[in-house]
Amino acid sequence: MLTPDRSFATLLRDVLGSIQSILAAEARLVRAEALAAAPQAKESILLLASGALAGFFTVLFLLLALLFALAQVMPLWAASLLTATVAAAAATVAITTGLKGLKLLQPAFQRTAVSLKDNWEWFKQYTK
Numbered sequence: 201m202l203t204p205d206r207s208f209a210t211l212l213r214d215v216l217g218s219i220q221s222i223l224a225a226e227a228r229l230v231r232a233e234a235l236a237a238a239p240q241a242k243e244s245i246l247l248l249a250s251g252a253l254a255g256f257f258t259v260l261f262l263l264l265a266l267l268f269a270l271a272q273v274m275p276l277w278a279a280s281l282l283t284a285t286v287a288a289a290a291a292t293v294a295i296t297t298g299l300k301g302l303k304l305l306q307p308a309f310q311r312t313a314v315s316l317k318d319n320w321e322w323f324k325q326y327t328k
Contacts, residue, residue, distance in 0.1 A: 219323050222319060223316075223319060223320065223323065226312070226315060226316045226319055227316070229312055230312050230313070230316060233312055241302065244298075244301045244302055245302075247301075248298040248301070248302075251294070251298075252294065252298075255290075255294060259287060259290055263283045263286065263287055266279075266282075266283050266286065267279050267280060267283045270282060270283065
């Protein structure tokens, strides 16, 4: 029941103001989670890049050694093809492992995104 000192318009304005505050708080939460996860993502990306660079040179010389060894027992084109196949398999393993590390960051963002979406849908439905 409405009290005489608060009109319906005032009450509705207060409710809408509260909803806006909730949505603003959700947006701040998303930003805070992104800032908290950034160092973790940066670390994963730097480790992935440095590992890829070191791995590139290591694999390059190992593959050259393999190529030269295989060229002693088979034609050079066959040795090159076999060496390239080994390199492709190693690259697949490295990229898959790096992407798995980055995917671990997504669940925290998904929870907040779902909460924000639910609040927005409720707000749209309530204000119709």
